Amino acid sequence: MKLTIDDSWNATVTGDPLRITPRFDFRDFRVRIAEYANVEERQRFLLDTFGSEPWLWDTPDELRFDQGSHELVGGELQLPDEAADAEDSARIPATPPVRPGGLRADETRDFRLEVTTELCRAPGDTVLTCLRDLDVLDAPLEARIGIAPDVALLVQGATVVGWSLTDPARYLTTGFAAPDPAPPSPATRLLLTECLDIVTSPLLDEVRDRNPAALKRLRTLDHALRNQRGDRHRADALLALISNLVEDYADPSAAQEP
Structure with a gap:
């Protein structure tokens, strides 16, 4: 072909x-x-x-x-x-x-x-x-x-x-690192779905607009990733982006857009 x-x-x-x-x-x-x-x-x-x-x-x-x-x-x-x-x-x-x-x-x-x-x-x-x-x-x-x-x-x-x-x-990882060769945990699979919901439109637009319900969901996801037991390499790979969103939009100290 x-x-x-x-x-x-x-x-x-x-x-x-x-x-x-x-x-x-x-x-x-x-x-x-x-x-x-x-x-x-x-x-x-x-x-x-x-x-x-x-x-x-x-x-x-x-x-x-x-x-x-x-x-x-x-x-x-x-x-x-x-x-x-x-x-x-x-x-x-x-x-x-x-x-x-x-x-x-x-x-x-x-x-x-x-x-x-x-x-x-x-x-x-x-x-x-x-x-x-x-x-x-x-x-x-x-x-x-x-x-x-x-x-x-x-x-x-x-x-x-x-x-x-x-x-x-x-295959979740961060940067150029190789992924964990062990299979992902069931919890990681569920968290990946939640992360993809957050980082794709239209929910991402709601986060950027600082919609209270979307920000609450973002903080809950951030907490779940930080406290996941096991499969830390993949959890940290997801957290690398989610924590940035928390810092930019859900941190009380973040500057509010007019």
């Missing part, structure tokens, strides 16, 4: 997906599929590869390819901050199933991978699906290409129209 990205840039699906464990950085709301451990290593990675990357104020999604083999070697994908309605999320098709595969660039040339705009949440947030737009749901998917464990690109008409992360709770 040949895929099209950015109108005229093409890659061929191979049989070799990445073996890199994804890292769901909840604070930055992105999924990293890379092994760099800090900013310096990331910069070297970008210099040694080609593909889609940030430039000045432009922050597209990233897929990076090896200069010699043209094989996919990593990337970063951003989650939209606006969640689709439950009715639209329920329209995500169950087929086709994920087919593991890598990508090989047809040429050594940079391109731009547009970020997705719609976050579709499966019940219990067992799968997060990020779509180019909701029009994608009006036609069948052609393929799901599993480029890394539990990370798949969604293909429609030979064009990449989105991506998905299965079992996102498993």
Whole structure:
């Protein structure tokens, strides 16, 4: 199968997906599929590869390819901050199933991978699906290409129209740290759902408007994360963003907007 990205840039699906464990950085709301451990290593990675990357104020999604083999070697994908309605999320098709595969660039040339705009949440947030737009749901998917464990690109008409992360709770972490290899606790799964409710519109808008009910819910969630027993790495990953919201909007000392 040949895929099209950015109108005229093409890659061929191979049989070799990445073996890199994804890292769901909840604070930055992105999924990293890379092994760099800090900013310096990331910069070297970008210099040694080609593909889609940030430039000045432009922050597209990233897929990076090896200069010699043209094989996919990593990337970063951003989650939209606006969640689709439950009715639209329920329209995500169950087929086709994920087919593991890598990508090989047809040429050594940079391109731009547009970020997705719609976050579709499966019940219990067992799968997060990020779509180019909701029009994608009006036609069948052609393929799901599993480029890394539990990370798949969604293909429609030979064009990449989105991506998905299965079992996102498993991959929760902060920054460049690797996720905890142990399975997430049931409490963490429930807290992830509550966190996603808080950090996506429309509830996030209510927090920013300092709606009393929304702020109470935010403080309750912050308290639950701070007092969770066990699975601390994942709880701290969720807390990294929630505590910032508390400080900015729910702290009594925070400045009130006019």
